Amino acid sequence: MILIKDVRLLECDGNWDILVEGNRIKRIGRNLREKEGIEDRDIEVIDGRNMVAIPGLVNTHTHIPMTLFRGVADDIPLMEWLNNYIWKMESKLNEELVYIGTLLGAIEMIKSGTTTFNDMYFYLDGIVKGVLESGIRAVLSYGMIDLFQEDRREREIKNSEKTVKKIMELDSPRIKAAIGPHAPYTCSRELLTVAHEMAREYSIPIHIHMNETLDEIKMIKEKTGMRPFEYLDSIGFFEGVRVIAAHCVHLSDREIGIMEKRDVVVSHNPISNLKLASGIAPIPKLLERDIPVTLGTDGCGSNNNLNLFEEIKMASLIHKGVSLDPTLVPGEVSFKFATLNGGRALNLEVGVLKEGYLADIVLIDLRKPYLIPVENLKSHLVYAFKGVVDTVLIDGKVVLRDGKMTSIQEHKVYEMAEKAYRKLVD
Amino acid sequence: MILIKDVRLLECDGNWDILVEGNRIKRIGRNLREKEGIEDRDIEVIDGRNMVAIPGLVNTHTHIPMTLFRGVADDIPLMEWLNNYIWKMESKLNEELVYIGTLLGAIEMIKSGTTTFNDMYFYLDGIVKGVLESGIRAVLSYGMIDLFQEDRREREIKNSEKTVKKIMELDSPRIKAAIGPHAPYTCSRELLTVAHEMAREYSIPIHIHMNETLDEIKMIKEKTGMRPFEYLDSIGFFEGVRVIAAHCVHLSDREIGIMEKRDVVVSHNPISNLKLASGIAPIPKLLERDIPVTLGTDGCGSNNNLNLFEEIKMASLIHKGVSLDPTLVPGEVSFKFATLNGGRALNLEVGVLKEGYLADIVLIDLRKPYLIPVENLKSHLVYAFKGVVDTVLIDGKVVLRDGKMTSIQEHKVYEMAEKAYRKLVD
Numbered sequence: 001m002i003l004i005k006d007v008r009l010l011e012c013d014g015n016w017d018i019l020v021e022g023n024r025i026k027r028i029g030r031n032l033r034e035k036e037g038i039e040d041r042d043i044e045v046i047d048g049r050n051m052v053a054i055p056g057l058v059n060t061h062t063h064i065p066m067t068l069f070r071g072v073a074d075d076i077p078l079m080e081w082l083n084n085y086i087w088k089m090e091s092k093l094n095e096e097l098v099y100i101g102t103l104l105g106a107i108e109m110i111k112s113g114t115t116t117f118n119d120m121y122f123y124l125d126g127i128v129k130g131v132l133e134s135g136i137r138a139v140l141s142y143g144m145i146d147l148f149q150e151d152r153r154e155r156e157i158k159n160s161e162k163t164v165k166k167i168m169e170l171d172s173p174r175i176k177a178a179i180g181p182h183a184p185y186t187c188s189r190e191l192l193t194v195a196h197e198m199a200r201e202y203s204i205p206i207h208i209h210m211n212e213t214l215d216e217i218k219m220i221k222e223k224t225g226m227r228p229f230e231y232l233d234s235i236g237f238f239e240g241v242r243v244i245a246a247h248c249v250h251l252s253d254r255e256i257g258i259m260e261k262r263d264v265v266v267s268h269n270p271i272s273n274l275k276l277a278s279g280i281a282p283i284p285k286l287l288e289r290d291i292p293v294t295l296g297t298d299g300c301g302s303n304n305n306l307n308l309f310e311e312i313k314m315a316s317l318i319h320k321g322v323s324l325d326p327t328l329v330p331g332e333v334s335f336k337f338a339t340l341n342g343g344r345a346l347n348l349e350v351g352v353l354k355e356g357y358l359a360d361i362v363l364i365d366l367r368k369p370y371l372i373p374v375e376n377l378k379s380h381l382v383y384a385f386k387g388v389v390d391t392v393l394i395d396g397k398v399v400l401r402d403g404k405m406t407s408i409q410e411h412k413v414y415e416m417a418e419k420a421y422r423k424l425v426d
Numbered sequence: 427m428i429l430i431k432d433v434r435l436l437e438c439d440g441n442w443d444i445l446v447e448g449n450r451i452k453r454i455g456r457n458l459r460e461k462e463g464i465e466d467r468d469i470e471v472i473d474g475r476n477m478v479a480i481p482g483l484v485n486t487h488t489h490i491p492m493t494l495f496r497g498v499a500d501d502i503p504l505m506e507w508l509n510n511y512i513w514k515m516e517s518k519l520n521e522e523l524v525y526i527g528t529l530l531g532a533i534e535m536i537k538s539g540t541t542t543f544n545d546m547y548f549y550l551d552g553i554v555k556g557v558l559e560s561g562i563r564a565v566l567s568y569g570m571i572d573l574f575q576e577d578r579r580e581r582e583i584k585n586s587e588k589t590v591k592k593i594m595e596l597d598s599p600r601i602k603a604a605i606g607p608h609a610p611y612t613c614s615r616e617l618l619t620v621a622h623e624m625a626r627e628y629s630i631p632i633h634i635h636m637n638e639t640l641d642e643i644k645m646i647k648e649k650t651g652m653r654p655f656e657y658l659d660s661i662g663f664f665e666g667v668r669v670i671a672a673h674c675v676h677l678s679d680r681e682i683g684i685m686e687k688r689d690v691v692v693s694h695n696p697i698s699n700l701k702l703a704s705g706i707a708p709i710p711k712l713l714e715r716d717i718p719v720t721l722g723t724d725g726c727g728s729n730n731n732l733n734l735f736e737e738i739k740m741a742s743l744i745h746k747g748v749s750l751d752p753t754l755v756p757g758e759v760s761f762k763f764a765t766l767n768g769g770r771a772l773n774l775e776v777g778v779l780k781e782g783y784l785a786d787i788v789l790i791d792l793r794k795p796y797l798i799p800v801e802n803l804k805s806h807l808v809y810a811f812k813g814v815v816d817t818v819l820i821d822g823k824v825v826l827r828d829g830k831m832t833s834i835q836e837h838k839v840y841e842m843a844e845k846a847y848r849k850l851v852d
Binding site: 067068070071072074075076077078081104105107108111112214271273274275276277278279280300303304305306307310313316317318320321322323324325326327328330331367369370372373374375376377379380382383384386387388410411413414417418420421425 | 493494496497498500501502503504507530531533534537538640697699700701702703704705706726729730731732733736739742743744746747748749750751752753754756757793795796798799800801802803805806808809810812813814836837839840843844846847851
């Protein structure tokens with residue numbers, strides 16, 4: 001058992017204890033050692049004084065191995081970025097390199113308070129290996145792209161099926177599978193249909209890119225006569241499954257109506273959308289309709305980090321600024337995007353500190369100039385914090401302590417990542 | 427003398443030495459100890475391996491004591507924020523509290539790589555004391571507001587004059603004075619004229635808020651029949667002085683023409699402008715006209731931190747996103763806003779690492795997951811960095827070493843700040 005002693009919580013005054021047993025939060029209260037009659041030899045005590053405990057953040061849209069592409073190209077148009085940099089480097093990837101990129105990304109996320117991520121990529125064996133070793137929690141999907149070619153489609157379906165089965169056989173409490181058809185403009189109608197069937201068959205979520213750019217919407221419209229959400233709705237894509245739709249930057253009112261009716265979950269990626277000049281998602285409109293919004297960083301090629309606290313701040317800032325309304329998306333709300341809503345979206349008992357829930361807990365040292373005065377802590381975490389955390393538990397295990405990874409040797413990963421980068425660019 | 431050994435620089439390959447003598451950079455080169463024939467006993471050596479050295483950042487618009495107001499109110503309209511929170515707390519301020527807020531702000535800035543700030547506030551004796559003790563560099567102005575009342579005007583002019591004289595008498599290499607008429611909507615024409623005369627007389631810059639909100643522009647237009655920059659130009663406000671205009675969110679083409687002709691320097695505050703829902707400044711348009719742009723955080727009431735690296739990232743992101751053009755304000759350019767342009771704006775030999783320039787140097791430890799692969803360093807500093815620095819020299823003196831302040835005891839300042847906060851809210 002682990003006892004976090006005398007820690008502050010966001011919603012309550014004073015200091016509290018959190019007792020963790022196995023991979024779950026057993027009790028939250030005061031003086032738990034005495035109340036629960038726990039012997040010293042049975043527990044590891046973490047001193048929570050001068051700390052605040054928050055639920056680990058949930059990043060609902062990533063391509064984790066892209067950490068290796070950090071900074072290779074910025075400030076250029078999307079197609080130039082893809083053609084001249086990203087696709088060239090991706091063609092050189094293999095399982096080993098993807099594994100290294102995953103380890104690097106897991107360290108970065110854990111150190112910035114993210115304990116769960118929802119990923120779409122390829123070479124999934126490498127990602128699974130990195131997730132298992134690092135101690136992070138993940139929902140993983142193989143990103144299917146058939147470009148409307150039948151032979152590619154069959155291969156992609158096979159890869160996706162293999163991934164799902166492998167993850168299910170692993171039976172790890174920390175890894176769940178999802179189905180990842182890349183996007184309506186890269187996947188045929190047949191592939192989208194199969195993806196939907198697979199998600200229903202295995203009762204797992206779908207993770208898909210939706211309405212990221214004006215170009216792709218135009219493409220779909222020319223092909224199908226419909227906007228992307230209308231098109232997917234017309235083929236029954238949302239029926240009986242949880243769909244996590246990343247980006248959702250450009251939406252018609254009719255599409256928003258479909259999202260509301262079909263319980264679509266949005267992964268809002270404000271920083272990536274700004275950097276690639278895709279635009280600004282109409283989040284306030286979605287909130288009016290009670291459409292659940294979560295947050296994602298996207299991959300490190302277009303952000304260029306995995307610090308979800310930046311997305312929280314951006315989600316609260318950007319909509320105020322473009323609408324000239326300072327009351328839009330209050331800090332309270334954007335913080336919920338990254339915690340409670342993320343957990344719910346992925347059907348995981350994470351994103352809130354609650355007895356019986358999974359023990360994914362982040363401790364933040366409050367003795368930082370940007371967190372002082374130590375009042376209005378939720379405001380500080382949204383508007384002032386940098387995303388540098390002290391201690392992290394995931395699935396009841398300590399993976400970060402005093403700012404240092406306990407599960408893996410950081411410097412070795414950094415060295416491996418440098419070598420991996422050279423292989424990708426040379 | 428201080429020798430920074432084997433450090434990386436942004437513009438050059440390999441490792442370099444930086445030799446600091448007195449308060450200036452004496453040499454930048456390789457193997458300087460041998461080349462310059464320096465004896466060991468004469469130098470303090472700083473190991474720069476695994477570090478990059480950059481010029482200290484220049485924050486051109488702050489109200490530093492407002493660190494004490496961090497997080498008191500967010501997500502509400504400007505006038506409610508001012509009336510119900512900020513002005514109430516400001517009325518309780520005194521020299522001692524302002525001094526404490528200044529120390530807290532100086533620590534926050536130094537730890538995030540800012541070595542110079544351009545401030546406008548009141549109780550200047552408290553600010554001067556905090557700046558002297560902390561080791562940071564500052565350009566300070568007393569913020570004059572007469573609200574069109576003659577008696578207030580006289581008092582404000584006296585306070586401003588007293589401040590300028592005191593700073594000049596101090597003759598500190600780290601503190602310069604500026605003249606700070608608050609804004610055209612809070613200062614009478616008479617006050618603006620006196621401010622201009624004072625700036626000319628003392629040959630120091632003017633620091634002023636300009637065109638932050640649509641409301642204030644409307645107010646000026648009703649009063650004078652002109653937009654703010656036209657009005658100021660009509661009274662000769664820009665003649666023969668350097669004017670640093672903070673915000674500049676809403677500008678007509680004619681106003682941009684005046685700014686170009688009168689060599690006005692812009693302090694772009696993108697985060698504050700988003701948070702208070704003021705809007706988004708037309709920076710790409712200003713760049714087309716070669717109007718110099720610098721960056722400011724504004725006060726901690728509206729940001730809520732002093733981390734200028736966030737402004738650098740935001741300055742590169744926001745204009746891409748709203749214009750749907752990913753090539754706008756490249757990272758290279760926003761980084762220059764916060765360094766070279768800031769130094770030039772304040773007429774200080776800072777903002778660039780150059781022999782003969784002031785030794786305001788920041789070392790950043792590269793062994794962080796978000797800076798790996800350690801390539802494309804400038805991109806990382808703009809798009810991936812969190813603003814956590816390792817070592818800082820200001821005016822040739824080490825003020826931060828291994829992440830810890832050497833000039834002041836951090837924990838004491840934090841305790842003082844907590845007590846100060848209680849005095850302001852109770």
